[in-house]
Structure formats: C-alpha cells, structure tokens
Amino acid sequence: MTTWISTTATATATAAPGTRPSAAARPVRWAADAVSALREGARLHLDYSAQSLWRVDRTIEGIRREEAPYAAVETVLxxxxxxxxxxxxxxxxxxxxxxxxxxxxxxxxxxLWDPIDEARRCWTGDGSLRLLCREATARRS
Known part of the structure; x- marks a missing residue:
C-alpha cells in the first residue's frame, strides 16, 4: 500500500491546480446518480451537506426493512x-x-475513510453515514 500511496500522492501533487484527481471521476458520478434518483424517485433533495446524510441513513434503513436482497441494492448503496x-x-x-x-x-x-463500505454497513444495520461524516470532519488536535 505504501507504493500506491506515494505514487498517488506524486500524481496528485503534479496535477494542475483546480483539477480533481482521476480517482474522483467514478465516485462523483455515482454520487450524482444517487442525488438524481432520490430527487426523482423519492422526492428527497440532497444538497451535499452533512445534515442531508441523516436522510440518506433513513433511506437506507427503509430499504433494509423491506428486506431487499443485497444484489438488488448494491448499486444504490x-x-x-x-x-x-x-x-x-x-x-x-x-x-x-x-x-x-x-x-x-x-x-x-x-x-482514510471508506464511505462506500459504511453504506453497506448501514444496510446491515451496523453503520451510519451521518456519524462517519461527523467523525471525518471533526478537527483533530
């Protein structure tokens, strides 16, 4: 993993200012798809705020209660x-x-944070995206 981190850090450090690393391309698209799906399907507005993660946690809880098979919800999670x-x-x-x-x-x-895995943990009843965000954004002394 050290090689990967130093290679990625070098690539990121040499990227043009104001651009996002290529690692962001897929997750940014997945996030935008989730925002669009919730807006159109569930009439929920997500604004990329920490407070909006409460709604996401509740939505995942609702999916879990419906007992949908994991394969059916994997992409949504x-x-x-x-x-x-x-x-x-x-x-x-x-x-x-x-x-x-x-x-x-x-x-x-x-x-390092793994929010995609945390969403899977939410679906099993053992995680919270809201709490993950709270911890990730808390200042460390």
Missing amino acids: RGFGAYAGEVIVRATGGEWWTSGGDHWVRTPDGR
Whole structure:
C-alpha cells in the first residue's frame, strides 16, 4: 500500500491546480446518480451537506426493512456511499483515492475513510453515514 500511496500522492501533487484527481471521476458520478434518483424517485433533495446524510441513513434503513436482497441494492448503496464521500470531500477539502477498484476519501489530516463500505454497513444495520461524516470532519488536535 505504501507504493500506491506515494505514487498517488506524486500524481496528485503534479496535477494542475483546480483539477480533481482521476480517482474522483467514478465516485462523483455515482454520487450524482444517487442525488438524481432520490430527487426523482423519492422526492428527497440532497444538497451535499452533512445534515442531508441523516436522510440518506433513513433511506437506507427503509430499504433494509423491506428486506431487499443485497444484489438488488448494491448499486444504490454504492451511490449513497459515494454521496457521503463527496460530502466529506467538500467539507474538509479532502480527495478521493483509489486502488484495486476500491475508493476511499483522504482528509487533509491524512486519515482514510471508506464511505462506500459504511453504506453497506448501514444496510446491515451496523453503520451510519451521518456519524462517519461527523467523525471525518471533526478537527483533530
């Protein structure tokens, strides 16, 4: 993992100012798809604020109660996780990182967060995107 981090850090450091690293392309699209689907299907407005993650957690809870099979909700959960990651990126100035098909958010303090996995944990009843965001955006002393 060290090689991956230093290679990615070098690539990010040499990117043109104001551009996002290529690792952000897929999660940003997944997040936008989730926002659009909730706006059109459930009439929920998501504004990339930390407060909006409460609605996402409640939506995941509702899906869980319906007992849909994981295969049927996997893409939706990925979108919700990517949305939470984008909330964290925007709130902290963090960035998306990727390796082996997995996507994480790295906050400026160097911590790595896995909001996509946290969305899966929410679906099993053992996670919260709202609490993940709260922890990721809390200032460390």
